[in-house]
Amino acid sequence: MNDFSKKSPSDNSRREKIAINGAGPVGALLAVMLAKKGYQVDLFESRPDSRKTNIYQGKSINLALSDRGWKALNAVGLDDEIRQQAIPMYCRVMHDIEGNITKQPYGTEEQAIWSVSRSGINEQLIDLAEQEPQVNVHFDHRLVQLNFADNTAVYLNENHHQKIHESDLVFGADGAFSKVRRLMQELPKERISYSLDYMQQSYMELSIAANEDGSHKLEKNALHIWPRKDFMLIALPNIDGSFTCTLFLNHEGELSFASLNTKAKVTAFFHQYFAEAMQYLADPVEDFLSKTPSPLCLVHIYPWLVNDSIALIGDAAHAMVPFYGQGMNCGFEDCRILSELVEKHEHQWADILAAYQDERKENGDAIIELAKRNFVEMSDLAGDERFLLRKKIEAKFHKMHPDLWIPLYAMVTFSPNIPYKTALRVGDIQQKIMDEIMLMPNIEDHWQQDHVYEKLYHLAKEMLVHQLSEVQR
Template sequence: MSEQLAKIAINGAGPVGALLAVMLAKKGYSIDLFESRPDSRKTNIYQGKSINLALSDRGWKALQAIGIDEQIRQQAIPMYCRIMHDEQGQLTKLPYGKDNQAIWSVSRSGINEQLIDLAEQEQKVDIHFDHRLNQLNFEDNTAVYLTDGHHQVIHQSDLVIGADGAFSKVRRLMQELPKERISYSLEYMPQSYIELTIAASEDGSHKLEKNALHIWPRKDFMLIALPNVDGSFTCTLFMNHQGEISFSSLTDAQQVDAFFQRYFSDAMPMLEDPVNDFLSKSASPLCLVHIYPWLVNNSVALIGDAAHAMVPFYGQGMNCGFEDCRILAELVELHDHQWPKILDAYQEERKDNCDAIIELAKRNFVEMSDLSGEASFLLRKKIEAKFHQMHPELWVPLYSMVTFSPELPYKKALACGDIQNEIMAEIMRLPNIENDWQQDYVYQHMYQLAQQKLAPLGDQ
């Protein structure tokens, strides 16, 4: 496949597909970007989906590569800390990183539409909305799309990339191939979610601290709130789909009102009609996707959620997909547009890292919903932060490795984080740690453990 002749079809014009179209067009490729849904700039296609995303350094690095980062930043709000709300309405603030380190609240539709606008400006990109993939011949990459429900459009390309999300049609067609040995799993989490809203004040200001992600941790369930530029907050309630306290168990207005009054009493006056909102919405599922290989015939590939859907508890779904795009684009240059080498290297580079962040995201529900409300967890974070200040080359908190260290592979962050957990478990077992946590002996012991267990990882 040469730079001049290649025709690439990208299925899925969400944020990842649109970004990839721009990146590859800038490399000289002719791109056809297919989207099964209507143009989101003309109709609301995000009903039922999370409408806020957390953009962090891995995502920013990809956006910076095509020069759109500052444009996106103008419509984003930095969140410098978590603010935990306990059942009595008491607040606890926990910074995400060092001074001025933040994750950014962005509108899913907003960033998607900005990327689609950018793709439309590329002469080598053609966007086809309302084109639903129906068939794909993996021998010659001839695809059949349905428009208006039944009209067929046939399209042939040299390379097909599935960027069509957690329930990817490209992936499903790959799985049906009789001669391919494709391992696949889709795991539904016990939790589902619905979106609620805290409206802006009458003067347009935010009713809660603006530059923070707010969490109401309640062990098996939680409410979070992300700020919007219009002064509102988008809130997401994560809760078991079934069980004693679950979406299935709360079925009438009296039950729902009592639930909110008991567990979210400080949020209740600010939420916009939460009882009716709760009862009128169907909870959306959360799932994990693992698949291998990501490639067929070195001419069909998966990217983003199609290859590695994860739960949102580390805020890395979109960031990871954007990182896929950046690394794939970098490999184009590294391997001089030789696509068999590019795709093999892409799969080799990304598979283990994406498995790692899927695992980390799954674990982080416990941290957000349960541990973040405990005094011992907050003390542990203080100790880690102090030790990081003392020995930044030896200890970077796991959250910072994942969120603020785009040069560090996810799999290495996971390996370091597991060792840090062992070290911190030992530190937290020290006698009277609650009162002695600032004493020198604590950090001398921690330094010895880190030198013994963490330092060798730096050489790998």
């Protein structure tokens, strides 16, 4: 049999049949959202079911769920269930090379980003998708062909048997190395601009085990960072008391994954740069030697659409590095915006997809740029005294004039109604203003004095006045 059996259609069966390629968090959430709109959805995943087979080991970064992601989950009533498996992180805890610790709040006392396991949230969302009568999930189905004229797809299942599937709409939610996107690029008559750029750094997952009583060895409600300028180690808490750690290091070069190729070199590296962390890490040297580092890449592509019926979403459209914790949040926001456009354009998909691309492309480019920049802040500047002073001045001024100044991190992370493109533009202006403030004589001694904030207010009013209305929306 070469086609898929369908569940009983609802009274919305007149609506388009939709295929989503990629059952990661974004694809699974999109399936739930579209099913709730009355669409019949087939969700395809090339890998086995992670609830039965561990497909993530050594290959995942814990994810930081913030307000944009929560807003999308709330839109379909999934936020409470996801929150039960998430841990709020209210601050960064910085561990310097001497073992000294400093804390940097992410925002106000109640503001947090939330640590979630990639596999955990993915499995929760797949469970929820399977509860929707309009959703069929197909694991071990690898896309091999896609006819862009009639949206017919050919898959190979785990037994290498061909399966043919017909649909009205196709979404590529299949990640940074999307097969849907690659097939789009091969179309001879489409003018598709595309780039995939690898960062100098790669990453590797390490771990910190829980204490014997199940408690955390480090402060639980924090993201821990060991910044070392050109490289860094981070740790995010898990609900079982463990931490998922990620080492970001140059892929090649004098000090890199490539050069650390013996047990003696790796041991010396960890003891020299992460001596304090060694008391917590579980077999980091053996882990390092047994694993292959994974790449970090940036994806830009335009257009995201073909024939008003095939579209990219999530990392397939805008893969970014993880240094702003926005990859999944941006993908979830894609889903929410798309869902809202379904209603706005009354289920007319040519209009929906055109508006979706117009809305999301520029914002995707903006957060890719912001995420790339944030590596420097996390690995280097976050331990710099003048940088920390800069943040203190911004935080104080924000309390004094919350409508005039929202720090860039708060715009990106805690302000889901501010588009990424606006955050980037306003953040660049704020950067120039703060550069001028930091040149004031003896700013280290006088930073709490009134004249500093009078000048800051004058500069902000002068340079940000035309941005305020958009920021406040």
